[in-house]
Amino acid sequence: MNACLDLDMARRWIADAAHVAVLTGAGVSAESGVPTFRDALTGLWANFRPEELATEGAFRRDPARVWDWYQHRRRMLRDVLPNAGHRALAAFQQRYPGRLTLVTQNVDGLHQRAGSEGVLCLHGDLFADRWLDPARACCRLDAAAPGSPPHCDGCGNLVRPGVVWFGEALPFAALEAAERAAHACDVMLVAGTSGQVYPAAGLAHLARRAGARVVIVNPEPTELDDTAHLVLAGTSARLLPELLGGLCNR
Numbered sequence: 564m565n566a567c568l569d570l571d572m573a574r575r576w577i578a579d580a581a582h583v584a585v586l587t588g589a590g591v592s593a594e595s596g597v598p599t600f601r602d603a604l605t606g607l608w609a610n611f612r613p614e615e616l617a618t619e620g621a622f623r624r625d626p627a628r629v630w631d632w633y634q635h636r637r638r639m640l641r642d643v644l645p646n647a648g649h650r651a652l653a654a655f656q657q658r659y660p661g662r663l664t665l666v667t668q669n670v671d672g673l674h675q676r677a678g679s680e681g682v683l684c685l686h687g688d689l690f691a692d693r694w695l696d697p698a699r700a701c702c703r704l705d706a707a708a709p710g711s712p713p714h715c716d717g718c719g720n721l722v723r724p725g726v727v728w729f730g731e732a733l734p735f736a737a738l739e740a741a742e743r744a745a746h747a748c749d750v751m752l753v754a755g756t757s758g759q760v761y762p763a764a765g766l767a768h769l770a771r772r773a774g775a776r777v778v779i780v781n782p783e784p785t786e787l788d789d790t791a792h793l794v795l796a797g798t799s800a801r802l803l804p805e806l807l808g809g810l811c812n813r
């Protein structure tokens with residue numbers, strides 16, 4: 564089908580929708596200058612092996628290396644800004660309160676910095692700290708002894724980044740709310756994700772089974788394309804403003 568007609572149709576579905584759920588991935592931050600994970604050249608996993616940096620085992624084996632890598636990512640993100648895709652989602656939420664649920668796999672905080680509220684963060688928050696082992700009475704994050712990583716002076720417990728590592732469970736409340744939104748939405752927009760990581764990718768299947776229209780926004784093919792009613796080939800900073808800006812029937 565013609566790309567302009569597809570875009571018009573998706574805009575119409577969104578305009579008619581009582582509820583829109585959006586699942587985002589690393590690609591929505593690409594135009595802010597943040598590397599994705601699986602891009603063959605610039606992706607984080609093209610240059611690092613996930614099991615060396617994004618597992619609890621890796622952190623226990625070499626806490627300084629893993630901590631420093633996450634500190635590097637934190638520093639890099641301080642210099643980037645939300646792009647037109649993040650802003651379009653936030654503007655839609657502000658214009659139509661309660662009508663769009665934003666679910667993200669991203670840990671970069673750019674949706675929140677663009678003004679989105681109630682973002683369901685399935686993979687945690689890169690800027691949050693937490694204890695590696697269950698906190699004891701002596702463990703106070705605001706009093707952690709500096710180091711790489713910081714630690715508890717009392718018991719030696721280590722501070723770790725508040726992201727979800729491979730093999731860990733997703734935050735229960737966020738996942739449950741995301742599943743509810745996928746089940747109840749009229750349209751599910753899936754932007755900037757390769758659709759390779761579950762349970763996040765399963766939200767698109769859930770929405771489709773529950774009767775929602777599923778629309779993909781991505782410049783490349785994804786694992787979820789077969790699940791979608793429409794695949795819009797293009798970047799999120801270009802297409803999200805076109806999809807969400809301006810027109811709304813409700």
Ligand code: OAD
Binds near residue numbers: 755784
């Ligand atoms: P990936 O790196 O797997 O996929 C990024 C997707 O973004 C690809 O499909 C690209 O084609 C697409 N993309 C690139 N530029 C884009 C743009 N300007 N606009 C729209 N799309 C664009 O990243 P995710 O799918 O987010 O998990 O990866 C899922 C999870 O795997 C991450 O949350 C992370 C990773 O391991 C954890 O760290 C737990």
